[in-house]
Amino acid sequence: MAEDIKDQNCELKAKLPAKYDWYQTEQAVVVTVLVKNVKEEFLKVNISESIVRIDITLPDFEAFTLSFSLSRKIVPDQSSYKLTPSKVEIKLKKLEGVQWDKLEGTSATEGIKTIPKDPIPQLSGPPSYPTSKKGKDWSAVEKEIKKQEELEKPEGEEAINKLFQEIYGKGSDEVKRAMNKSYMESGGTVLSTNWDEISKEKVQVKPPDGMEFKKWHE
Template sequence: MATTPRHEFYETDERLTLSVFDKGANPDEVSIKFTPTSVTYEHGDKKLELDPLMGEIDPEASAYTVGKVKVEIRLAKKTQGRWVYLVRSPESEAKILPSTAAAGSTTANKRQHKNWEKVSDQILKADKEKTLTDDPNAVDSNKAFSELFQHLDEDAKRAMLKSYTESGGTTLSTDWEDVKKGTVPIRPPDGQEWKQWG
């Protein structure tokens, strides 16, 4: 005997997305039939028949995707609006809500046609790297070293390059008298170990 799989839906004015929870469903064995007033889902001993649907759909524009946990069925509505219920019954007959676009409300239209490009630009601007002017704790290390390097004398520049290179980036010194005595040892941070690669 066929069992009815657990299912739920959400909708927009143009489309209703139905999730049928059928974990591990084999895409080759899933059968979904669309008619203007119904949708039928079958897989093994599981069957879900929604007839008559609350509103009419366009079978050609409707589709589905079989996932690991659920099968997502996308129903393209023929008439814009909210169904509220999946199937029609005497109580639900009057429950279809008109489309916000059809209602002609200026505020609804503004909300519906949100400029997502502008929103993403604002987010990206907010996420940009903070400068020292914006945040006193933000430091651009490359810029800081570059500015420091430009204002040093030749011995200090030589000391910086020698200490940084020989220590594998673990030491940075501007004291040429100390650095010129020999190879600058590698000093990894506490709790870390230096390894030579290659």
């Protein structure tokens, strides 16, 4: 009976909303898996010279696996992956500096097809990259990645620092002088943008409530 309940719970798990695409440069093939909020502990990436496998095991979703039998060999020791809150990006170092006609399976290319070092520039729009699908608009995928990254809002101290940076970058000379003077004279406990007020006298140290300010040698 307990086994039946366990099986039912497994069936209720949703499929992980993830999709992938790929592009290539002269030296590498880059596979991008668009998936949100995956922590390192739930991710496993295995890279060999001809096979790449990605396993994601989030508690609330069915186990997710992607496995690629690569059309050409790579150099595993010089390949790597990067995890962000919106994607997993896997960079595969090519064994040969040739263009892949597809990501998986046996390459249909006869002989070596060298990638030109100076490609013909596009007249307008973002650069287009060869992909696993003929005519695939990689720019659309790239825009979606950027959109996901923009939604990753900083929190806590990181958010405060970003706000101060934006104020300083967009502020007038007086705002910048006020911020610099108040921060330096107060030992980092005061940050003001009001130059008329800050310029009149030395800014006093104002530690947070319940804390006492001491110099480093005290």
